[in-house]
Amino acid sequence: MTKKEEMFCRYFVNTGNIDQASVLSGFKNHDIAQKLISKIEILEKIKKLYKEKQEIMMIKTNIGYEHLAFGGINDAIKLIFSGNPSVDELNKMDFFNVSEIRRPREGAIEIKFFDRLKALEKLENVNLNFENKELPFYQALADGIKNFENSGSQQQFGDD
Secondary structure (H helix, E strand, O other), rough: OHHHHHHHHOOOOOOOHHHHHHHHHOOOOOOHHHHEEEOOOHHHHHHHHHHHHHHHHHHHHHHHHHHHOOOOHHHHHHHHOOOOHHHHHOOOOOOOOOEEEEEOOOOOEEEEEOHHHHHHHHHHHHHHHHHOOHHHHHHHHHHHHHHHHHOOOOOOOOOO
16 A cells, blocks of 8 residues: 555545545545545555544543543633633633533623533443443354353363
C-alpha cells in the first residue's frame, strides 16, 4: 500500500466521504476514489482504522462522563461573581459541566449544570459493557468449554 493510499484510508475514516478523502490524500483524479474503495487491501485498512477509532471514541466517552461526574464547578462560580470577565479570562475557564448559561435580566446569570447522577449511570454502563466484552476467540473458547461440560459426555483424550 502506498503512502497516498494509506492517507486516503485515514481521511476516509475521519470524513466518511470518499471524494474528500481522495482530494485530501493528494489524488488528482476523482475517479480514483471508486477504484481505491474497491481494493481489498484498502477495505481491510479502513476496517482496522475504523475499529481503532471506535476504541478511541469509547475511551473519550469514558473520560467525558468522568469529567461530567467528578469535574469541578469553580469556574462557573467565578463567572457568577466576576461581573464581566474578559474574553481571555473566559477562555481559561472550564465550563465542561455547564449545559446552559443565560442572562434573563440585567445583572443576573442562570447556570445549569449537566446531571452528575446521569453521568455516573452512563459511566457505570460503559464500564460494565467494557468489562463483559471479551475477545471473540476467547468467548468462543469459553462457550465451547461450557458446552462440553454441560453435554454430560465424558470423553478421554490421548493414547488408549
